[in-house]
Amino acid sequence: MKEEPRIIYSLDAFPVSNNRWNQGNKFKETIYSTALSILYSHLWYQDIELYxxxxxxxxxxxxxxxVTKINSNKDKVIWMKSKIDVMEKQTKPFVHLDNDVFIKKKINFDFDKVIVEQNDYELYGMYQYRVDFFNKYTQHLDHWKPDLGYxxxxxxxxxxxxELRDQFLKVFYDLEEIFIKNHNPKIAKIEPCIVLEQYNLASLLAHHNIKPTLLLWKKTLFENFQLADKMGYSHIVGQKKYRSDIVQEIENRLFKLFPYWYKEVKNALEKEGIF
Known part of the structure; x- marks a missing residue:
């Protein structure tokens, strides 16, 4: 039987506190969401670490x-850089969960090389103009696919x-350097993270002819939504997590399911004047 991977999280408060995605300050919302995600995971897994x-x-x-301290990157554009930083620290198999992922039933993360949530075929249109930007500067990258389609x-x-993790880190840093060197925010605003991480990983795996394990393996978003619901898995992607009804539901669940920890987090926030 394979060793159960450790569960890791990362949180750099700077982007969510400084108008990431033009959403204003979403620090409190992110703290509650992270707490709920970790506490759900604590029901099922032994080895969990938040950075x-x-x-x-x-x-x-x-x-x-x-809970381990890390340095802030002070970067609201490459806002998921802390995720890369903590992945680099790992010395044994791991699964990184985003702060808006909630696991309400135990999921056995059984995979050989690499696992991802799902394939984004139906959302590929949101990648295309961003990929077009990088295509101008990536001819020297062996792994890069200019039009992968997913x-x-x-x-x-x-x-x-x-070792595959290390290869992914290298191509991330290669692409990050291209973005920093060539992007001019005065000309066009490019949200780079989905390319730096998600498209870049897909290109690398295609280059090596590696098929990742998919947590949600159905063909369409609707089918995967149904599968996720059956598994007890949910991921509140993008700006949806900041809708007032969802923000309230996250806090309500934290209060009802984990009242002790809710009180501890809430008290810590209020001591700093965050209500």
């Missing part, structure tokens, strides 16, 4: 998992093959 910057650490250090949703992203 949090100094700001987030003050409000989540008390959770029933290992990418992966990485709300769940795990590696058992750590």
């Amino acid at each position: 949090a910057d100094d700001t987030a650490y003050k409000f989540l250090y008390m959770l029933p998992c290992r 990418a992966f949703n990485c709300g769940v992203l795990g590696f058992r093959d750590l």
